[in-house]
Structures are given as C-alpha cells and as structure tokens.
Amino acid sequence: xxxxxxxxxxxxxxxxxxxxxxxxxxxxxxxxxxxxxxxxxxxxxxxxxxxxxxxxxxxxxxxxxxxxxxxxxxxxxxxxxxxxxxxxxxxxxxxxxxxxxxxxxxxxxxxxxxxxxxxxxxxxxxxxxxxxxxxxxxxxxxxxxxxxxxxxxxxxxxxxxxxxxxxxxxxxxxxxxxxxxxxxxxxxxxxxxxxxxxxxxxxxxxxxxxxxxxxxxxxxxxxxxxxxxxxxxxxxxxxxxxxxxxxxxxxxxxxxxxxxxxxxxxxxxxxxxxxxxxxxxxxxxxxxxxxxxxxxxxxxxxxxxxxxxxxxxxxxxxxxxxxxxxxxxxxxxxxxxxxxxxxxxxxxxxxxxxxxxxxxxxxxxx
Ligand code: SAH
Ligand code: SF4
Numbered sequence: 001x002x003x004x005x006x007x008x009x010x011x012x013x014x015x016x017x018x019x020x021x022x023x024x025x026x027x028x029x030x031x032x033x034x035x036x037x038x039x040x041x042x043x044x045x046x047x048x049x050x051x052x053x054x055x056x057x058x059x060x061x062x063x064x065x066x067x068x069x070x071x072x073x074x075x076x077x078x079x080x081x082x083x084x085x086x087x088x089x090x091x092x093x094x095x096x097x098x099x100x101x102x103x104x105x106x107x108x109x110x111x112x113x114x115x116x117x118x119x120x121x122x123x124x125x126x127x128x129x130x131x132x133x134x135x136x137x138x139x140x141x142x143x144x145x146x147x148x149x150x151x152x153x154x155x156x157x158x159x160x161x162x163x164x165x166x167x168x169x170x171x172x173x174x175x176x177x178x179x180x181x182x183x184x185x186x187x188x189x190x191x192x193x194x195x196x197x198x199x200x201x202x203x204x205x206x207x208x209x210x211x212x213x214x215x216x217x218x219x220x221x222x223x224x225x226x227x228x229x230x231x232x233x234x235x236x237x238x239x240x241x242x243x244x245x246x247x248x249x250x251x252x253x254x255x256x257x258x259x260x261x262x263x264x265x266x267x268x269x270x271x272x273x274x275x276x277x278x279x280x281x282x283x284x285x286x287x288x289x290x291x292x293x294x295x296x297x298x299x300x301x302x303x304x305x306x307x308x309x310x311x312x313x314x315x316x317x318x319x320x321x322x323x324x325x326x327x328x329x330x331x332x333x334x335x336x337x338x339x340x341x342x343x344x345x346x347x348x349x350x351x352x353x354x355x356x357x358x359x360x361x362x363x364x365x366x
Contacts, residue, residue: 062108
C-alpha cells in the first residue's frame with residue numbers, strides 16, 4: 001500500500017527541524033499515526049515496562065527568580081521548608097520497601113558549602129539505609145564542578161537539569177538578566193554532568209509565552225545533538241504569583257499545550273529510541289489521564305511523589321498540581337492502576353537505567 005507523506009516522514013532516518021515542525025502541527029489521522037509510531041518504537045527499543053522514581057521534594061528554598069516558577073525566591077506568598085534528615089530517610093526506606101529501585105531528590109537551587117555537605121551526607125545516609133541498592137537522581141539546579149563531583153562520588157548516578165528552552169533569546173525572556181540565570185552556564189553544567197559520567201536528563205516546558213513550534217522542533221534537535229540520556233518535559237502551567245502570569249492571555253489553551261506535550265514525547269521517542277522519558281506530573285495537572293496518555297505514546301518513567309503531605313502545598317511550581325493532598329501509599333496504588341491501564345508493567349526492583357547511557361558509555365570505552 002502507498003505510504004502517506006506523514007508515514008514517510010515518520011520513517012525518515014534523520015528528522016530535520018522543518019519535518020518536526022510539520023509533525024508537531026499534525027491533526028486527525030496524521031496525529032494518530034505519530035502517536036502509533038511513538039508506541040511502536042517504545043515497544044521495540046525499551047519495552048512496555050515503566051520504571052518508578054520516588055520523588056522527594058526536599059525543600060523549596062531557592063536562590064533564583066525564574067519568571068515562571070511558583071517557588072522563585074521573591075514569591076513571598078509561599079511558606080518555605082526543608083525536609084529533615086529523618087523525613088528523607090523515611091521516604092527512601094518507604095521506596096525501598098515498596099520495590100521502587102530509584103529516587104529523585106529535587107529542590108530549589110541553593111549554592112553553599114553547607115548545602116553541598118548536607119546533600120553529600122544525605123546521599124551517604126540513603127545508601128546506608130537502602131543497602132546501596134537505590135539508584136539516586138539529583139535535581140538540585142546548577143552547581144559547580146567540585147560539588148557535582150562530590151555528589152557523584154557520594155553515590156548520585158543521575159542528574160536532571162532542564163534547559164527549559166534551547167532558544168537563548170526565549171530563555172532570556174523567561175529569566176532575569178543576570179549571572180545567576182545565564183543560558184550558557186546552564187549548557188556548561190549539562191556538559192560538566194556528562195564529563196562526570198552522570199546519566200544526564202534535561203527537558204523543556206511546552207506552551208510557554210513567546211514560544212513557537214519552531215522553538216519546540218529545535219528543542220528536540222538539541223536533545224539529540226547533546227546526546228542526552230533522559231528527558232522530562234511537560235506543559236508550562238501558569239502560577240499567579242509569578243511575573244509570567246501577566247502573559248496568560250497570550251497562551252495556547254491548556255488542552256493544546258497538553259497535546260503538544262504528547263507530540264513532543266512521541267517525537268523524542270522516535271528520534272532517540274533508547275532514552276528514558278518521563279510521564280510528568282504537569283501532564284496530569286492538565287488531563288487526569290495525562291500520564292497514562294504519555295506512557296502510551298512513548299514515555300517509560302513515572303515519579304510517584306514521596307514528599308510528606310504537610311510540605312506539598314508549598315512545593316507548587318505551578319498551580320493545580322495534582323496529588324497535593326495524598327500520602328505516598330495512596331499515590332502508589334493509583335499509579336499501579338494507571339500503568340496497567342496504559343498497557344505497561346512496572347519494573348519493580350530494577351534501576352531502569354537509561355539504555356542510551358549504557359550504549360553511550362560503551363561507545364566511549366570501545
Ligand atoms: N530548582 C531545580 C529543580 C526544581 S524546578 C531546577 O530549576 O532545575 C524543576 C522544574 O520545574 C523546572 O526545571 C521547570 O521546568 C519546572 N517548572 C517550574 N515552573 C513551572 C511551571 N510554571 N509550569 C511547568 N513547569 C514548571
Ligand atoms: Fe528555583 Fe528551579 Fe524554580 Fe528556578 S525553576 S525558581 S531554580 S526552583
């Protein structure tokens with residue numbers, strides 16, 4: 001049977017920005033072909049297995065003022081917290097008992113000797129409490145080489161640092177113009193992480209004010225060119241106590257941001273077949289079945305929230321964040337059902353490292 005133009009594009013060896021733009025604009029039957037291809041590539045290269053990463057939102061103190069984020073330094077409407085050592089270790093033990101083989105420790109960005117030492121100590125304590133069996137991911141913002149090396153040596157295996165957008169001009173409209181919010185430094189940090197042999201995750205927000213389809217197409221090329229191991233991306237969701245809220249009238253409707261999110265996930269899977277891709281909470285914030293839909297088109301990682309409930313209302317990066325009123329156990333049950341609905345199984349007790357990372361390291365040592 002004769003292939004359609006979209007089918008031809010989907011089978012192309014290397015997708016160019018113009019192809020990606022076209023695919024991001026697909027509607028109707030063509031859009032479904034894109035999603036089916038994402039599902040097919042997922043099944044073939046990483047299998048229908050979903051890996052859980054228990055998410056610990058360690059604290060919301062932040063030295064930065066990103067214009068989109070609800071926990072930015074200048075937002076005085078949020079209470080500030082840092083979890084105690086005991087709370088972090090309890091969450092790690094819970095994850096270990098439940099068979100989640102990985103954790104993500106995430107927080108606002110802090111840079112100080114005491115913070116560095118504190119994270120090192122936590123890494124050591126988590127390793128001790130979980131018999132060194134937990135694959136630990138950090139998502140603690142930009143840090144210097146010395147700090148990242150210290151944390152890697154203390155047992156961190158992966159690091160998530162979203163580029164937020166690969167367009168430096170757009171980046172500068174989303175952040176204050178100062179040395180703390182420097183696009184080049186963000187890129188440098190991603191390079192450092194790679195040199196230190198972290199599994200490196202990055203990502204973008206989708207549907208930001210001033211963002212174009214071409215920007216998103218270029219974001220996908222950025223992920224491919226930087227040979228990254230993991231992607232976490234989701235729709236931008238406005239927060240009333242942030243400067244970008246002033247532009248809310250110019251945004252795409254949330255349903256369209258969500259749909260673009262699905263297309264970005266499917267395309268990322270088609271282009272970078274063996275990487276890990278997260279079905280993010282922001283997808284669920286817009287659509288109750290958002291994460292299941294993300295799994296169906298190519299995502300293979302989910303992050304059950306392990307943050308104690310009393311802190312959750314203060315870790316609102318964006319409004320209407322789901323599961324802020326649930327404890328970890330309830331989240332786990334709900335995720336199990338959701339994964340089954342998406343036609344996947346859960347890879348309990350498996351680190352679920354990015355296959356891409358293993359292949360990348362192998363290429364480096366061959
Ligand atoms: N401070 C660290 C990690 C916490 S923020 C860092 O910035 O890397 C984690 C992610 O939340 C950010 O990378 C950003 O992409 C996302 N985020 C922040 N505000 C958001 C919003 N309003 N809508 C959607 N995602 C948002
Ligand atoms: Fe801080 Fe991260 Fe939010 Fe920026 S996105 S304000 S660095 S928590």
